[in-house]
Amino acid sequence: MNFRVRSKEEPEINLIPFIDVLLVILIFLMLTTTYSRYTEMQLKLPVADVEAQRDHEREVLVSVSAEGRFSVNKQGVNGRGVTDLVSALKADAKVGPESVLIIHADANAKHQSVVNVMEAARRAGLTQITFATVSPTPGSTR
Numbered sequence: 001m002n003f004r005v006r007s008k009e010e011p012e013i014n015l016i017p018f019i020d021v022l023l024v025i026l027i028f029l030m031l032t033t034t035y036s037r038y039t040e041m042q043l044k045l046p047v048a049d050v051e052a053q054r055d056h057e058r059e060v061l062v063s064v065s066a067e068g069r070f071s072v073n074k075q076g077v078n079g080r081g082v083t084d085l086v087s088a089l090k091a092d093a094k095v096g097p098e099s100v101l102i103i104h105a106d107a108n109a110k111h112q113s114v115v116n117v118m119e120a121a122r123r124a125g126l127t128q129i130t131f132a133t134v135s136p137t138p139g140s141t142r
Helices: 016-032 082-091 111-124
Strands: 059-064 070-072 100-105 128-131
Touching (some): 070 082, 100 111
Parallel strands (some): 059 100
Antiparallel strands (some): 059 070
């Protein structure tokens, strides 16, 4: 009989194979990941295929040109400021709390011009705002 006390060996975790596997996974992810360039994002403007039934009596059309000029119901607005547009909206007979404001903005119009129209609508008490879109022509790529 062997009555000697054996020394217990501490189990050791070998980290070398674990690190090797992690490096292989890291290299795999680096090679298969695609990087997007957000500065070169291509945008497509919305296109409407069907025109919904509209109530033309409650519509207020505001057009914005590429130069930043406004017109309310095809009547030109003197000035390019928000206050000029608010006074033109309030002077229009169609404008009321139940009116719908439709913004016709040129594709080259500045974003600030459209925001000015929305601010003028808020000041004039118009809460229903929509944007006009164009119907796609067959065979065109927008």
